[in-house]
Amino acid sequence: MPKVLIAGAGLVGALNACYFAQKGWDVEVYEFRPDIRKMEHVPGRSINLALSDRGKAALEGVGLKEYIVQQGVPLYGRLVHDKDGKTFHRIPYGQPGQHIVSINRRHLNEVMITLAEKSPNVRFFFEHKVKSVNVEKQELTVICDGIELTQKAELILGCDGAYSAVRRSLAAYPRFDFAQEYIEHGYVELNILPKNKDFALEPNAFHLWPRGDYTMIALANRDHTFTVTIFAPFRVFEEQMSNDSDIIKFFEENFHDALELMGRAHVLETFHRVRPQSLVSIKCKPHHFGKSVLLTGDAAHAMVPFYGQGMNCGFEDCLVLSEIIDQHANDIPKALRVYSETRVKDAHNIIDLAMYNYEELKDLVNHTSYKLRKKLDLILNRWLPETWIPLYSMVTFTRIPYSQVVQNRKWQDDLLRRVHTSLFLGFLAAGSAIGYLLVKKRNLL
Ligand SMILES: Cc1cc2nc3c(=O)[nH]c(=O)nc-3n(C[C@H](O)[C@H](O)[C@H](O)COP(=O)(O)OP(=O)(O)OC[C@H]3O[C@@H](n4cnc5c(N)ncnc54)[C@H](O)[C@@H]3O)c2cc1C
Numbered sequence: 001m002p003k004v005l006i007a008g009a010g011l012v013g014a015l016n017a018c019y020f021a022q023k024g025w026d027v028e029v030y031e032f033r034p035d036i037r038k039m040e041h042v043p044g045r046s047i048n049l050a051l052s053d054r055g056k057a058a059l060e061g062v063g064l065k066e067y068i069v070q071q072g073v074p075l076y077g078r079l080v081h082d083k084d085g086k087t088f089h090r091i092p093y094g095q096p097g098q099h100i101v102s103i104n105r106r107h108l109n110e111v112m113i114t115l116a117e118k119s120p121n122v123r124f125f126f127e128h129k130v131k132s133v134n135v136e137k138q139e140l141t142v143i144c145d146g147i148e149l150t151q152k153a154e155l156i157l158g159c160d161g162a163y164s165a166v167r168r169s170l171a172a173y174p175r176f177d178f179a180q181e182y183i184e185h186g187y188v189e190l191n192i193l194p195k196n197k198d199f200a201l202e203p204n205a206f207h208l209w210p211r212g213d214y215t216m217i218a219l220a221n222r223d224h225t226f227t228v229t230i231f232a233p234f235r236v237f238e239e240q241m242s243n244d245s246d247i248i249k250f251f252e253e254n255f256h257d258a259l260e261l262m263g264r265a266h267v268l269e270t271f272h273r274v275r276p277q278s279l280v281s282i283k284c285k286p287h288h289f290g291k292s293v294l295l296t297g298d299a300a301h302a303m304v305p306f307y308g309q310g311m312n313c314g315f316e317d318c319l320v321l322s323e324i325i326d327q328h329a330n331d332i333p334k335a336l337r338v339y340s341e342t343r344v345k346d347a348h349n350i351i352d353l354a355m356y357n358y359e360e361l362k363d364l365v366n367h368t369s370y371k372l373r374k375k376l377d378l379i380l381n382r383w384l385p386e387t388w389i390p391l392y393s394m395v396t397f398t399r400i401p402y403s404q405v406v407q408n409r410k411w412q413d414d415l416l417r418r419v420h421t422s423l424f425l426g427f428l429a430a431g432s433a434i435g436y437l438l439v440k441k442r443n444l445l
Pocket residue numbers: 007008009010011012013030031032033045046048049050051128129130131159160161162163164165187229296297298299305307308309310311312313314
């Protein structure tokens with residue numbers, strides 16, 4: 001059987017391991033961290049994640065969808081909290097019943113590692129740091145206890161996240177395009193504990209506090225807590241949240257209702273303990289190198305988290321790769337070329353959409369024109385479910401390639417613009433005709 005070396009046992013590395021385990025390949029996964037199943041506290045990014053249809057489809061491919069979805073909390077739409085802390089409005093995600101699922105990152109990762117490990121042909125090597133990849137020799141070099149080990153395989157997958165060592169070692173590869181952008185915003189995670197052993201806020205909604213330049217979100221967890229994330233420019237963290245009284249003042253002014261639920265002591269303790277984390281967006285092209293090396297997940301396309309698609313897109317990578325390898329009867333060099341051709345443009349499109357969605361989350365949701373467009377999209381979608389699918393629904397509730405999603409949205413916008421212009425001209429013409437007839441009639445009288 002062919003062999004695959006996987007760099008990174010995060011979400012995408014672990015799912016890739018499950019896919020190749022199913023195919024009967026020899027799988028070796030090299031992970032920098034200790035085994036997270038044995039760790040008390042796992043440092044790192046967001047505690048919970050929104051799973052949508054692309055991610056679900058990929059989990060279904062390894063038989064995990066039902067189990068993971070059951071472990072999560074369904075979210076049916078956004079619940080937008082106004083500044084007064086008392087009023088809010090709802091924006092459904094799609095048609096009744098359509099939802100995303102809030103799931104626990106650590107649990108998901110653990111379940112996938114355990115599933116992959118059940119296959120005798122899969123081995124995980126924890127506390128092994130990937131150093132580099134050699135495309136020509138089809139080799140991966142890892143370091144453990146200061147000793148370098150080099151392994152060879154038919155396929156090498158870089159799934160080692162946004163700061164990928166595999167990608168870094170490919171920087172000098174001919175015609176490799178790479179672009180990285182840090183946005184001016186950072187984020188801090190907080191918590192809302194249960195109230196009387198129950199959820200302190202409505203659990204089945206994505207809570208949103210849009211405040212123009214900054215925003216805050218909260219997603220429910222199964223243990224009745226909420227993970228709250230505040231996103232703000234680093235400048236705002238530094239200038240307006242630099243000491244205890246400023247932090248409390250900032251939260252009182254902007255997120256009064258949430259502050260009461262989080263508690264002042266928790267907010268201050270968190271800001272003393274953690275610093276705002278940065279958010280990076282990474283585009284590269286191609287995703288494959290030579291006959292055997294491929295980047296997937298954040299290593300290939302880190303994106304800002306505002307569309308909740310980073311993991312979903314990474315999971316879809318695993319599914320697409322598996323399908324393409326099957327279609328090409330294990331001809332890996334050909335499969336990798338085909339994968340790169342289709343997936344690069346999709347990755348670039350969702351990276352751009354994720355940037356755009358931040359405008360929506362921090363500000364646009366408050367605009368009347370935005371709310372009207374959302375309503376119009378949902379009405380048209382109900383009448384023409386196959387033809388008119390709103391942007392958010394195409395990204396979240398379908399597997400339409402991201403590049404096609406962007407094309408579809410363009411024709412929808414063009415059509416609405418033309419209808420708008422025609423209606424305007426029609427009203428203008430009708431108004432002029434009526435005016436002319438009235439004037440004429442008065443002159444005749
Ligand atoms: C605040 C926030 C919220 C988010 N919310 C969502 C969401 O709701 N929905 C969604 O779909 N996405 C979300 N994302 C994005 C999501 O977290 C990522 O897209 C996802 O984690 C990518 O998985 P990955 O396996 O590619 O990378 P990672 O999760 O980063 O895993 C990489 C793994 O590689 C290991 N590694 C790194 N370097 C090495 C090395 N040199 N050698 C060996 N191992 C190494 C790491 O230890 C890690 O285990 C969010 C991101 C952030 C920051």
